Amino acid sequence: MRLATELGIAAVEAYFPAGRETARQAVADGRLDAGDIDDLGYEEVSVATHEAAPEMALRAARTVLADAGWPPAGLGLLVHSWMYHQGHDIWSAPHYLAAALGADQVQPIGVQQVCNGAVAALEVAATRIAADPAVDRVLVTTADRFAPPAFDRWTADYALVYGDSATAALVGPLDPERDLFRLRAVVTHSAPELELMHRGELPFGPAPLWPDQRVDVRRAKKSYLTRYGLDVFTKTTREKVQAVVRDCLADAGIAPDADELACVVLPRLGGKTLRHAWVPAIAEVTAAPTVSTGHLTGHLGPGDALAGVADLVGRLSPGQSGLVLNAGAGFAYSGVVVTRLAAERARPADEAKEDKR
Structure with missing residues (x-):
């Protein structure tokens, strides 16, 4: 989308629970083959042992509002995103x-x-800010807990392992004196012809987790690959990733070879997928170095994108830009370009203590 209003990100946070599961431990427990460790590339993943996804989102949200010095009563919109169960049925986690x-x-x-x-x-945040002068700041959050018994983070899917997390960002009209980042571009390209990869050939079910009472993404993907093979998906991914990179840089007004572009942050997918599909496709468009950080967290579902932006707080100097890439089932391929503005603000001691609890 073309940003009609100059936007900034005042604060961003990626929250990871204290629990960890390692790849070696998963092998010992019989949940992962030892030969898959190198292909996946995950050393460990973050695990919430007692916090529900919305509780983690609340932690991230409070941290962001404290860092930005923005009162909750001053929010014009709250947009929460998730992939998996939020702890209750027929209920609104955003509320x-x-x-x-x-x-x-x-x-x-x-x-x-x-x-x-x-x-x-x-995109919802940017659209609302542009359309409604009464909306000054929008809080965007994500959170997921991929918990048993219905979700086995190590075996539910091919080529990636899921980690628990929450993220948050405060978005609003650009304020160069207070914002951490200028939001330069937000781009999404869709490939709806690939939705079958996550639907498979089973009929539509009458209830969640039908028919096995567990999440089994592998079954649907295996059905798709048996029918169509891997080439169609690989070709589409290559084309869409390159289109996202080109459009992001064009919308941001950044040349692919500009020194301003300090890095490209990869989604937290499996290592083999990134090495064979994403990195070569990106390299044909820009020589900017790629950054991969998922090996210590796992794939975060919708959290990947804002966690990528949070990674850039310590990586970019003022004036430098970073491109964060993302992908989601459906399929959607997306990217966000941000430019570092202000030095990181020190959080007051009492707020820092509250965040650690």
Whole structure:
């Protein structure tokens, strides 16, 4: 999308629970073949042992508002995105966040666009800010807990392992004196012909987790690959990733060979997928170095995108830009370009203590 208004990100946070599961441990438990460790590339993944996904989102949201010095009562919109179960059925996690933050005046919205949810939420935020002068700041959050018994993070899918997390960002009209980043571009390219890869050949079910009471992405993918092979998906991914990179840089006004572009942050997919599909495709468009950080967290679902932006806080110097790439089932391929503005603000001691609890 073309940004009609100059936007900034005042603060961004990626929250990871303290629990960890290692690849070696998964092998010992019989949940992972030893020969798959190198292909996956994950050393360990983050695991929430007791926190629900919305509770983690609340932690990330509070940190962002504290870092930005922005009161919950000043929010114009709250957009929450998730991939998996939020802890209750027929219930609104976005409204829980608004109530817990004390943002009683805000409109809470849910965006469930699988792993592309955060980028879709940024698009919602940008659109609302441009359309409604009364909306000054938008809080975007994501959170997922891929917990047993219905979700085995190590075996539910091919080529990636899932980690628990929450992310948050405060978006609004650009304020160069207060914002960490200028939001330069938000781009999404879709490939709806690939939706079958996550649907498979089973009929539509009458209830969640039908028919086995567990998440089995492998079954659907195996059905698709048996029917169509891998070439169609590989070709589409290559073309869409390159289109996203080109359009992101064009919308941001950054030349592919510009020194300003410090790095390209990869989604937290498996190592083999990144090495064979993503990195070569990116290299044909820009020589900017790629950054991969998922080996210590796992794939975060919609959290990948904002966690990528959070990674850039310590990587970019003022004036440098970074491109964060993302992908989600459907399929959607997306990217976000940000430019570092201000030095990182020190959080007050009492707020830092609260965040650690």
